[in-house]
Amino acid sequence: MSVVVVGSANLDLIYRVERIPAAGETILATASDTAPGGKGNNQVTAAARAGADASFIAALGTDAAGDRLEASLVESGVALHLRRVGAPTGTALITVDDRGENAIVVDSGANGMLTELTVEERAVIAGARVLLLQLETPMATVADAAAVARSAGTTVVLNAAPIRYLPRELLDDVDVLVVNDQEAAHLAADLRQAGRVDADEHALAAVLGELGLAVIITLGARGALVSVPGSGDALVAGLPVDAVDTTGAGDTFCGALVAELERAGSSSIDLALLVRCAEFATAAAALSVQRAGAVPSIPTLAEIRAFRSTL
Template sequence: MSIVVVGSANLDLVYRVERIPPPGETVLAVGSDSAPGGKGNNQVIAAARAGARATFVAALGRDAAAERLIASLEDAGVDLRIRRVDEPTGTAIITVDDSAENAIVVDSGANRMLDGLDDSEREVVAAADVLLLQLETPLATVTEAAAVAHASATTVVLNAAPIQSLSAAFLADVDVLVVNEHEAAHLAAELTGEAVHEASGEDLAAILSRLGLAVIVTLGADGAVVRVPDEPPAHVAGRVVDAVDTTGAGDTFCGALVAELDRRRGTNGSAGSGRPDLGTLVRAAEFATVAAAISVQRAGAVPSIPSLEEIHDFNSAS
C-alpha cells in the first residue's frame, strides 16, 4: 500500500495578530515564528503521521529553507523525490488572529519549477495506490500526474485549492474531489453557469457529483458532506474543540483522508481500483475530521499535524 503526493513545499512565516488588518492598515504582531508548510508538504506529512507509506514529489531550492523542509519530511518518514532547482524555496506569509482565522500570501518560488514529470516521477505515480494532488504547482503538471495515475488504475484524489478553473478532461481523471464551501461554490458556478453562493454544502456536493466523481465538501467545525454519484449524501459530524490556529487544518484533513482511504481499501482488496464506495469514503472522512480537529488546537501547519496514536486516542476519549 502506498500514497504519492505531488505538490508544493514552502517555509511558512507566521505572525500572530489580534486581528487581520484590512487594506491600508498596519497592525503590530504579538509574536512570530517560522515552520515547514505548503499544501503538498503538509498533506504528505499528515498522511505519513496517520500511518501511510508516503512519497513526496516536489521542487525545492538550494537554500537553508530547503534543508529545513527536507529534515522535517525525513523526520516524518516520507520517501522523497525532490528536485533541487535554481530558484528560492517557496515561502508563505501567514497572519493568524485571536479567533484562529488566518490570511495567507504565497510566493511559489521553486514550486513553479515542478514543470512536467520526468520518467522516474511518472513511475512513482503509476505505482501508487492513491495519488493526492493540490493546485499550488503548475496545473499542467497536476493534470499530467492525474492522467498517469488514472491510466494505472491508481485512485486520484484532488484537493482543488487554491481554487482555479479546471477542465472537464482533467476532472475525468479524478476519482475523489475534496473542496471547502468556497471552492465548491466556485466550481459549481462554473459547472452550472448560475450563482450558487447561498447553496448548502449538500447542494454544492450534488452539483459537483454530476461530473461523475465522488465529492467531499468540508464545512469546518460543522464536519463534511460526502456525495457519490447516484447515491444520497452523507454528513460527517464535526468535532467540538477550542481552536487556536486553523492554518493547515484542511491539509491535515486531506492527508489523513488518503491514509485511511488507502488502509481501508487495502483491507477489502480494492486499493488502486479507482473511485471508492460511499461507505469507505465516509469512514475515511470521519477519521480525517478527527485529525483536523486535533490540528486546530495547536499552532502552525506541520507542527499541529497529529500522529496515528493521537487520532486513535482522541476517538477513544470522545
C-alpha cells in the same frame, strides 16, 4: 508505494495578530515564527503521520529553507523524490488572529518549476495506490500526474485548493474531489456558467456530482459532507474543540483521508467507505487546530486513534 503526493512545499512565515488587518491597515503582531508548510508538504506529512507509506514529488530551492523542509519531511518518514532547483524555495506569509482564523499569501518560488514529470516521477506515481494532488503547482503538472495515475489504476484524490479553473480532462481523471464550501460554490458556478451559486452544501454537492466523481465538502467546525453519485450524501459531524490555529487543518484532513483510504485497501469507492475515511480525517483535523502552525500541528496515528477512543 501506498500514497504519493505531488505538490508544493513552502516555508511559512507566521504572525500572530489580534485580528486580520484590513486593506491599507498596519497592525503589530504579538508573536512570530517560521515553520515548514505548503499544501503538498502538509498533506504528505499528514499522510505519513497517519500511518501511510507516503512519498513526495516536489521542487525545493538550493537554499537553507529547502534544507529545512527536506529535513522535516525525512523526520516525518516521507520518502522523497525532490528536485532542488535554481529558484528560492516557496514561502507563505500567514497572519493568525486570536480566534485561530488565518489569511495567507503564497510566493510559489521553486514550486513553479515542478514541470514536465520525469520518467522516474511517472514510475513513482504509477506504483501508488492513491495519488493526492492540490493546486499550488503548475496545472499542467497536476493534470499530467492525474493522467499517469488513471492509466495505472491508481486512485486520484484532488484537493482543488487554492481554487482555480479545472480543465475537464483533469476532472475526468479524478476519483475523489475535496473542496471547502467556498471552493465548492466557485466550482458549481463554473459548471452552471453563473456568476454565483447560492446554495447549501447538499445542493452544491449535487451540482458537483454531475461531474461523475465522489465529492467531499469540508465545512470547518461543522465537519464535512460526503457525496457519491447514485448513493446520495452523508454529513460527518464536526468535533467540538477550542481552536488555536486553523492553518493546515484542511491539509491535515486531506492527508489523513488518503491514509485511511489506502489502509482500507478497496479498489472501489462507495459512500460508506468515504464516510469512514472522512470521520478519521475529521478527527485528525480537530486535533491539528488545537496546536499552532501547519506541519507542527499535524497529529500522529497514535494520537488520532487515542482521540477517537474518547469520542
